[in-house]
Amino acid sequence: MSYLGVGVSPGNVAVYHHGSNLKVIDKRVRLTEVVLRCLICGLALLSALLIGTDVQVKEIFTIQKKAQFTNMKALVFLVVANGITAAYSLAQVLRCVLSMIRGRVLFNKPFAWAIFAGDQVMAYLTLAAVAAAAQSAVLAKLGQTALQWMSICNIYGKFCNQIGEGIASGLLVSLSMIVLSAISAFSLFRLYGDNNRKSNGRW
Amino acid sequence: MSYLGVGVSPGNVAVYHHGSNLKVIDKRVRLTEVVLRCLICGLALLSALLIGTDVQVKEIFTIQKKAQFTNMKALVFLVVANGITAAYSLAQVLRCVLSMIRGRVLFNKPFAWAIFAGDQVMAYLTLAAVAAAAQSAVLAKLGQTALQWMSICNIYGKFCNQIGEGIASGLLVSLSMIVLSAISAFSLFRLYGDNNRKSNGRW
Incomplete structure (x- = not known):
């Protein structure tokens, strides 16, 4: 699959025999896909780093107390989910770049199913992680x-603010993954299209 | 749309001019859809009732304390989300029954987009609600x-068990909605299919 239309050799241009309107939509969809995958990779890394490196030490009645993300299971879940999402998105971006350099990759159904399944799992995983972390954050x-x-945010104010930024970043990752999973659903299920049927109405 | 193949008048059978294999898949997909929508409606109602009616009163040092779902925002969110899902699923089941009685409903793109969008929102809504409630339950x-x-489950054991059953039921609703949203994505995006293209490989 050649995203951005880069790497199209002249002999293969004939593939674009369908309407120019559809060609424009196709290009836009692919451009959106690459931009989203890069964005998700960056934001997921940012979210994991913001939460993972967040530490605040306070002295309460001569006892030193340390607040860190491992105190809350939901935050550990969010860091792990964001780590997995960043690695997955990086692999997908590399796939896109490779297909651009090679010029052509066959886009068959099993491959489309694999990308669809991966994107769906990531979308639901990131959303569940953000929802659980947000619930913990509200309680905190x-x-x-x-x-x-x-409430612990009266004591660990700086810690809570950084966690909040990490969760906001994670929410953007989740929303972007939701859009991306719709795009990969589009790329997969259009392969099952039956155009003749449309003109007769559907049951 | 005639789910289950019911209500097909002889004059319209010609619509099924595509391969019999595809016809069988189509029927199975629609049967799965109706079964899932009924299941979701029942389970969402069960989950909302289990959580919404769960009350336990304990006397601690002569003070009466009452545990109920409104004590936790995440449980209120889950009850509301399940209520919305049950109503939505009931409306969708009615649509299916109506289309069966009338025999034929035009399945156009805007309508398919509406169903797709509704199913997606419900899938993500129920998952977020279950994840937040599960996080609260783990903390409790x-x-x-x-x-x-x-931990409060040492004190309110019966209350916690019933909440756990409600969340388990909500998890089943969420998983069913995820499968259903994939089915409606299939029903929508196949309308954008371009069969000629498949034989040439995809970019």
């Missing part, structure tokens, strides 16, 4: 008086 | 010693 910020869980 | 079950948040 507001506490839960009914359960006598006290 | 195990506590978080580093933050001095104590």
